Amino acid sequence: MYGQIKQDLIAALDEIRQSGLYKHERVLSSSQGAMISVQGGAAVLNFCANNYLGLASHPTVIDAAQKAMQRWGYGLSSVRFICGTQEGHKQLEEKMSRFLQTEDTILYAACFDANGGVFEPFMGADTCILTDALNHASIIDGIRLAKAQRLIYQHADMADLEKKLQESKSSRYRLIATDGVFSMDGDIAPLQAICDLADRYDALVMVDDSHATGFLGRTGRGSIEHCRVMGRVDLITTTFGKALGGAMGGCVSGRKEMIEYLRQKSRPYLFSNSLSPMVVGATLAVLELLSANTELRDRLESNTLYFRQRMTAMGFDIKPGIHPIVPIMLYDEKLAHTMADEMLKKGVYVIGFSYPVVPKGMARIRVQVSAAHSKEHLDTAVDAFQSVGKQLGVIR
Ligand SMILES: *Cc1c(COP(=O)(O)O)cnc(C)c1O
Numbered sequence: 001m002y003g004q005i006k007q008d009l010i011a012a013l014d015e016i017r018q019s020g021l022y023k024h025e026r027v028l029s030s031s032q033g034a035m036i037s038v039q040g041g042a043a044v045l046n047f048c049a050n051n052y053l054g055l056a057s058h059p060t061v062i063d064a065a066q067k068a069m070q071r072w073g074y075g076l077s078s079v080r081f082i083c084g085t086q087e088g089h090k091q092l093e094e095k096m097s098r099f100l101q102t103e104d105t106i107l108y109a110a111c112f113d114a115n116g117g118v119f120e121p122f123m124g125a126d127t128c129i130l131t132d133a134l135n136h137a138s139i140i141d142g143i144r145l146a147k148a149q150r151l152i153y154q155h156a157d158m159a160d161l162e163k164k165l166q167e168s169k170s171s172r173y174r175l176i177a178t179d180g181v182f183s184m185d186g187d188i189a190p191l192q193a194i195c196d197l198a199d200r201y202d203a204l205v206m207v208d209d210s211h212a213t214g215f216l217g218r219t220g221r222g223s224i225e226h227c228r229v230m231g232r233v234d235l236i237t238t239t240f241g242k243a244l245g246g247a248m249g250g251c252v253s254g255r256k257e258m259i260e261y262l263r264q265k266s267r268p269y270l271f272s273n274s275l276s277p278m279v280v281g282a283t284l285a286v287l288e289l290l291s292a293n294t295e296l297r298d299r300l301e302s303n304t305l306y307f308r309q310r311m312t313a314m315g316f317d318i319k320p321g322i323h324p325i326v327p328i329m330l331y332d333e334k335l336a337h338t339m340a341d342e343m344l345k346k347g348v349y350v351i352g353f354s355y356p357v358v359p360k361g362m363a364r365i366r367v368q369v370s371a372a373h374s375k376e377h378l379d380t381a382v383d384a385f386q387s388v389g390k391q392l393g394v395i396r
Pocket residue numbers: 109110111112113115136138179183208209210211238239240241248249250
């Protein structure tokens with residue numbers, strides 16, 4: 001009987017609309033790339049995808065996906081431990097371990113699942129997880145599934161983390177969990193300091209490098225390479241759905257026994273279908289591509305530097321940093337959304353972020369630079385920002 005709940009949902013949805021928090025989905029009529037077509041509109045420059053290396057529609061990646069589908073079929077219709085493991089799954093796990101310089105890797109359907117399954121098997125009631133206040137929703141949910149005590153430390157605050165490590169000394173194991181890069185500000189976790197504290201207080205470290213794997217660090221190994229902590233992090237989770245091709249899939253990579261134990265106990269691994277052969281084949285090709293040379297991450301780095309420098313020179317208030325996530329601070333919620341609308345009219349697709357995604361009074365436009373952007377694309381976007389910025393009184 002669909003009764004009371006229908007009325008409640010209508011009211012709740014109305015409230016979401018009234019408060020301006022309703023999420024509308026813009027429909028694309030093209031593949032993902034630097035230039036996209038929006039249904040019912042013209043082509044626009046895309047500055048809001050996680051397509052950091054431009055691999056989402058890269059010919060090498062599409063070719064590898066097609067070849068893998070021809071050779072290995074479309075799907076497995078099975079979980080890994082029944083009859084869902086192909087040679088490709090083992091190869092991808094090995095290749096990912098080599099890429100991240102870890103001992104072993106386990107695949108998941110998404111990084112959301114990896115984070116959902118990485119805590120609960122190890123972290124029982126006599127343990128403690130120390131988690132950054134700004135960690136991704138999937139880490140928060142993964143921790144909720146574990147019986148461990150949860151201590152939230154202030155964002156990137158090492159003094160607070162240390163205090164919480166002192167408070168939790170009686171726990172059987174402690175695990176510090178952090179994003180490698182935080183998606184709203186593009187800031188990088190202080191992984192050196194975190195690993196030092198972990199050594200001092202006998203704690204494990206887990207890093208979710210979804211916004212870093214493939215491009216951050218000198219050879220694109222992620223925030224772990226950028227912060228020079230490769231080999232010191234016990235568990236790394238990451239996604240294949242951002243820089244590494246953008247389709248879907250994720251993994252946990254790290255200590256041999258921990259990965260082996262996850263294969264026995266991790267529920268999103270045990271009770272969910274194995275990764276599609278085409279995602280496996282394409283991700284293998286991506287890792288090959290990124291291991292051969294650093295051309296794509298180098299281009300992303302210089303694109304990011306160029307965009308950040310030009311925007312700063314024009315007087316925009318951007319959060320300093322090196323990440324291709326470039327938050328253009330506007331503070332005012334309405335201004336952020338008006339500015340994004342005006343940018344779209346000029347053919348540049350960017351998104352305004354406001355409360356509750358970011359704190360009240362901290363509204364912004366979050367630009368994401370890609371290796372797929374040409375110099376002309378970047379200049380077009382910067383020029384549009386200049387003209388809209390002046391029009392709205394954000395810059396002079
Ligand atoms: C995007 C993201 C995820 C989710 O990855 P999916 O593979 O899309 O499920 C998890 N953690 C972080 C930090 C992310 O940015």
